[in-house]
Amino acid sequence: MLKKAHSLILIAVLILAAALAGCSGNTDTASGENGSKKTIKFMHLWPAGSSKQQNQIVTDIIEQYEAEHEDVKIEVEVLENEQYKNKIKVLSSSNELPDVGFTWAAGYMTPFVKGNLFAELDDVLNDGLKESFVSGTTEAYALDGKTYGLPLELNIAPIYYNKEIFEKYDLDVPHTYSEFENAVKTLTDNGVAPIALGNKDRWTGSLWYMYLADRIGGAEVLNKAIDRSGSFEDPALVSAAEEVQNLVKENAFNKGYNGLSNDEGKAEFLNGNAAMYLMGTWELPNFTTNEEIPQDFRENVGFFKFPTVDGGKGNIDSWVGGPGVGLFVAENSKVKDESKEFVKFFVEKWGEQSVEKAGVIPATKVDTGKVDLPELYIDVLNELNKASSLTLFADVQMSASVAETHLNLIQSLFGNEVKPADYAKQHEEALKAEEGN
Amino acid sequence: MNKVLSNKKVIALYITPALFLVLTLIYVPIIQTGYYGLMKWNGIGEMDFIGLKNYKVLMKDALFWKSALHSFSLALFSALSLIGYLFISIILASKIKGADLLRKIYLIPMLLASVAIAQLWMKIYHPSNGMLNTVLVAIGIEDPPAWLADANLALYAIIIPIIWQYAGFYILIYYAALKNIPESLVEAARIDGASPLQIALKIKLPLIMNVIKVTIVLAVVGSLKYFDLIYVMTGGGPNGASEVMASYMYQKAFKGFDFGYASAIGFFLLVICLVVTYIIRRYTAANKDIY
Numbered sequence: 001m002l003k004k005a006h007s008l009i010l011i012a013v014l015i016l017a018a019a020l021a022g023c024s025g026n027t028d029t030a031s032g033e034n035g036s037k038k039t040i041k042f043m044h045l046w047p048a049g050s051s052k053q054q055n056q057i058v059t060d061i062i063e064q065y066e067a068e069h070e071d072v073k074i075e076v077e078v079l080e081n082e083q084y085k086n087k088i089k090v091l092s093s094s095n096e097l098p099d100v101g102f103t104w105a106a107g108y109m110t111p112f113v114k115g116n117l118f119a120e121l122d123d124v125l126n127d128g129l130k131e132s133f134v135s136g137t138t139e140a141y142a143l144d145g146k147t148y149g150l151p152l153e154l155n156i157a158p159i160y161y162n163k164e165i166f167e168k169y170d171l172d173v174p175h176t177y178s179e180f181e182n183a184v185k186t187l188t189d190n191g192v193a194p195i196a197l198g199n200k201d202r203w204t205g206s207l208w209y210m211y212l213a214d215r216i217g218g219a220e221v222l223n224k225a226i227d228r229s230g231s232f233e234d235p236a237l238v239s240a241a242e243e244v245q246n247l248v249k250e251n252a253f254n255k256g257y258n259g260l261s262n263d264e265g266k267a268e269f270l271n272g273n274a275a276m277y278l279m280g281t282w283e284l285p286n287f288t289t290n291e292e293i294p295q296d297f298r299e300n301v302g303f304f305k306f307p308t309v310d311g312g313k314g315n316i317d318s319w320v321g322g323p324g325v326g327l328f329v330a331e332n333s334k335v336k337d338e339s340k341e342f343v344k345f346f347v348e349k350w351g352e353q354s355v356e357k358a359g360v361i362p363a364t365k366v367d368t369g370k371v372d373l374p375e376l377y378i379d380v381l382n383e384l385n386k387a388s389s390l391t392l393f394a395d396v397q398m399s400a401s402v403a404e405t406h407l408n409l410i411q412s413l414f415g416n417e418v419k420p421a422d423y424a425k426q427h428e429e430a431l432k433a434e435e436g437n
Numbered sequence: 438m439n440k441v442l443s444n445k446k447v448i449a450l451y452i453t454p455a456l457f458l459v460l461t462l463i464y465v466p467i468i469q470t471g472y473y474g475l476m477k478w479n480g481i482g483e484m485d486f487i488g489l490k491n492y493k494v495l496m497k498d499a500l501f502w503k504s505a506l507h508s509f510s511l512a513l514f515s516a517l518s519l520i521g522y523l524f525i526s527i528i529l530a531s532k533i534k535g536a537d538l539l540r541k542i543y544l545i546p547m548l549l550a551s552v553a554i555a556q557l558w559m560k561i562y563h564p565s566n567g568m569l570n571t572v573l574v575a576i577g578i579e580d581p582p583a584w585l586a587d588a589n590l591a592l593y594a595i596i597i598p599i600i601w602q603y604a605g606f607y608i609l610i611y612y613a614a615l616k617n618i619p620e621s622l623v624e625a626a627r628i629d630g631a632s633p634l635q636i637a638l639k640i641k642l643p644l645i646m647n648v649i650k651v652t653i654v655l656a657v658v659g660s661l662k663y664f665d666l667i668y669v670m671t672g673g674g675p676n677g678a679s680e681v682m683a684s685y686m687y688q689k690a691f692k693g694f695d696f697g698y699a700s701a702i703g704f705f706l707l708v709i710c711l712v713v714t715y716i717i718r719r720y721t722a723a724n725k726d727i728y
Contacts, residue, residue: 086691093480093696111694115482200586200674256564256583258675259591264563273565400479400694412676415588 038335040342041098043077045084045325053285053358061349065342072338092117097330099339100346103149105140105323107398112328118148119329124340125150129347137323137363140392150347151363152354153324155280156384157207158303160287165192165275173302175316177215177309184252187275193254195247196274198265200258202407203395205414207278208247210320210394211306212240218313219389225427226397228435232427236313241420243309244413258415270297278306281380282324285359288374303380315388322392323363398431405430467707474701479694491701501702504673504680505709507592511599511681512660512713518600519607519652526611527637540612547605555669558598559585585671588678595670595679599663607652614645650721657717658710682706 042062046054055078062074077098079087084102091097097117103109112118125138125147134154141149161173166183169190174180187194199205213222217236224230225237247253254260254268262279269277270286270293277283286293287301308316327346329339351364356371361381368378395403409426412418418426441447474491476484495501525543529536546554561568564583573581584594618641626636642649664683667673673680673688680688682702690699 089480089691089694111479111481115479117481200672202674254565256586259562259564259583259586259671268565400692404688404693408674408676411674412588415586415675417588417676 037071037073038338039073039075040100040335040339041075041077042342043079043084043088043098043101045079045081045102047078047080050080053289054354054360057350057353057357060353061346064349065345069338069341072342074342095332097332099330099333099335100343101328101330102325103141103328104325104396105149105151106392106396107400107403108396109141109149109328110143110399113143113148117331119331119333119336119340120146120148121150121329121340121343122147124344127344129344132348132351132364134363134365136390140323141326149326149328150343151323151326152347152350153282154321154361154363154384155282155324156319156321156380156387156390157211157278157280158380158383159276159278159306160269160283160301160303161276162269162272162274163300163302165272173304174307175304177307177312180307181250183275184247184250188251193268193274194252194276195254196265196267196269196277197253197257198260198262199253199411199414200260200264201262202411203393204262204265204279205244205257205410206394206407207320209240209244209410209413210391211278212243212309213237214318214320214391215306215309215314216240216243216312219315219318219391221313222391222394223397226394226431228431232431233421233424237427238420238424241413241423245416245420248414248416253414258411272297280321280324281361281384284361284377284380288376289359301376303376305383317383317386317388318391319384319387319389320391320393322390322396326363399434402430402434467704470700470707471704472700473697474704476697476700478697480690480696481694484697487697491698492705494698495701495705500677500680501682501685503677504682504685507679508661508663508681508683510592511596511663512657514596514600515603515656515660516653518604519649519656522604522607523611523642523649525604526608526615527641529608530612530615531633540608543608544605546602547609549602551602551665552669554598554602555666558666559670562594585679586675588675591671591675591679595667598670599660599666602666603656603659607656610648610652611645614648615641618644650717653721654714654717657713661710661713662706682709 044058045051046058048055058076062076066072066074088097088101088103092112092115095117103112103118109118125133129150130138133151137151137154138147141147141151165187166173169186169192171183171186172179174183184194197204197208210222213236216239217234221230221234221236225232225234254265254274257265266277266279266283268274287298290298305316305319308314327343329336329343333339347364351362351366354360354362355366355368355373359374359377361384366381368381395407398406406427409418409423413420413423473484475486475488477487477490478484529540529543549557562570562584564570564586567584569584570581582590585591587594622640622644623636626640631639662683663681664687667679667681667684668687671679673684677685683706686699686702686706689695689702693699
């Protein structure tokens with residue numbers, strides 16, 4: 001009995017030791033040269049489930065690349081948006097970023113660039129790629145004159161609306177804010193939620209605020225407050241906050257918006273409970289080509305530009321939007337040259353295929369003559385070409401900690417828990433504190 | 438067996454692997470967290486040593502104290518709910534009809550993953566087509582609250598599923614403890630003429646007191662570091678109305694890029710848990726305890 005116990009323990013210890021040795025073993029073989037083939041690790045955030053079309057294109061592009069470059073293997077990891085953001089942060093703190101991955105522009109990207117994690121991509125841009133980008137898109141990925149990311153999407157945010165509901169209540173597409181308010185009133189009087197909003201995600205509410213700020217104070221007022229050449233306590237920014245609370249008071253948004261995620265808010269629009277939905281053009285496939293959404297509904301969706309406010313400085317052709325996700329190459333990648341080549345290949349192919357197959361607007365120029373596109377898509381694209389200015393999403397412009405303050409304040413603004421003046425003041429304080437650092 | 442356990446070599450052999458694991462997987466990270474808490478660090482670039490500044494800021498951080506208050510109310514509600522669990526277990530452990538089935542019913546929430554529970558309750562709380570509000574409208578309440586979006590209600594709306602989630606766990610513990618009480622003791626009391634209530638209060642409760650103390654510590658400390666349902670259901674919102682210490686730490690680290698500050702919160706949370714555990718042990722130390 002005793003002997004048996006001893007040997008059992010001994011075995012257990014041995015197994016444990018072996019397991020621990022396995023843990024601390026070579027982890028370096030995953031990336032870099034692997035026999036004669038080179039492996040590029042690639043992380044993206046379009047899972048087949050929620051972004052079917054995008055996922056398909058990425059898979060196609062990778063297959064094409066591997067076919068053309070037989071010595072390169074691309075190892076893909078796909079994560080959903082929030083998880084992607086978290087994993088990237090964890091990986092970067094241990095300096096183990098994938099060779100190629102996705103990033104967002106401006107404020108989001110800054111700490112990665114300052115931490116020397118992203119490689120400069122100007123050489124890729126100057127290799128004939130620069131001309132193909134829509135002007136202004138790569139700039140959002142530049143810091144101190146160097147470019148660290150190549151944008152894939154270009155987004156603007158129109159207000160989509162349900163034509164059927166608008167017809168039923170005899171409403172016209174609003175061009176001025178008072179017309180818009182009338183529409184809201186008519187809809188609420190008839191028991192229809194005017195606007196679908198899921199503000200648990202907070203940036204969704206930020207879009208409304210940004211537009212109101214733009215229409216009241218002009219395209220520069222918010223940018224200036226953020227880059228510190230102006231102030232967040234500018235009267236235009238305060239009255240934009242007041243306007244948000246007026247909308248809340250008029251019951252313009254679907255019930256419980258502050259506790260619903262963007263997807264849940266969107267569902268209110270998709271099932272016809274709400275008449276309007278303000279969202280980026282990445283939603284276009286859902287209103288044009290996505291087979292999972294009934295065709296009747298898709299044919300019923302139109303869009304309009306955010307109306308002008310009487311006496312406001314904003315132009316109706318000024319948009320909230322900007323480049324969406326972009327590709328980065330890791331600075332300490334062992335296959336940097338190959339990765340850069342892959343990124344270039346990816347951007348080119350993406351530009352061709354994303355339009356046709358996914359119906360998203362790429363950051364590279366689109367030749368609409370060549371392909372047969374849904375009307376809604378072409379209309380949005382035409383509007384984009386007419387755009388007088390493009391204001392980058394506020395939470396992307398700001399540094400991470402100020403963006404957090406902004407997003408929380410947006411939620412309390414929509415929840416009527418903060419007065420417009422305090423809202424502006426707390427923004428100003430957060431921005432000032434950041435500046436001091 | 439005693440002979441084996443008096444052999445020092447054997448003791449060392451038995452303890453070393455576990456000790457090694459506990460030290461490297463638990464204590465080293467704790468020390469590291471304390472160390473990071475002294476840094477200004479965004480998780481990516483260089484760390485700057487700033488001494489106790491993070492802790493000083495933390496002491497004056499209204500949002501942190503708000504989330505701490507929420508954590509403590511969660512702990513309070515969890516501790517109070519133990520009384521209910523105990524009551525249920527006493528009934529289940531006495532021989533009533535269907536006790537077996539009831540025990541299984543109570544246990545089922547424990548078998549579900551937190552995320553599934555969160556999804557389930559989010560559907561229940563959905564402001565327009567959720568089960569709860571549909572019922573409320575049906576019985577004539579015209580404008581039922583949007584539970585998770587209402588700053589005054591969000592925290593309580595989450596506490597309910599948390600309590601529901603752990604009911605099975607505590608009932609199971611109490612049930613096992615009550616079943617361990619020798620039948621002869623209860624029998625003797627009954628012969629002496631004690632009522633069922635007296636048996637429960639004077640015989641059963643004192644005999645499982647040690648288990649009750651363990652569950653109080655588990656419930657309170659577990660509540661203080663609670664995270665999952667809150668993260669999935671509201672993300673701490675609206676505007677911090679349901680933020681607890683752990684979700685606030687997550688916000689700071691992964692959303693606000695402030696790993697140094699988040700580490701300080703984590704370390705402080707550890708200290709709070711230790712202090713609370715000490716206090717509970719101190720004030721329930723009437724008997725010799727078993728843990």
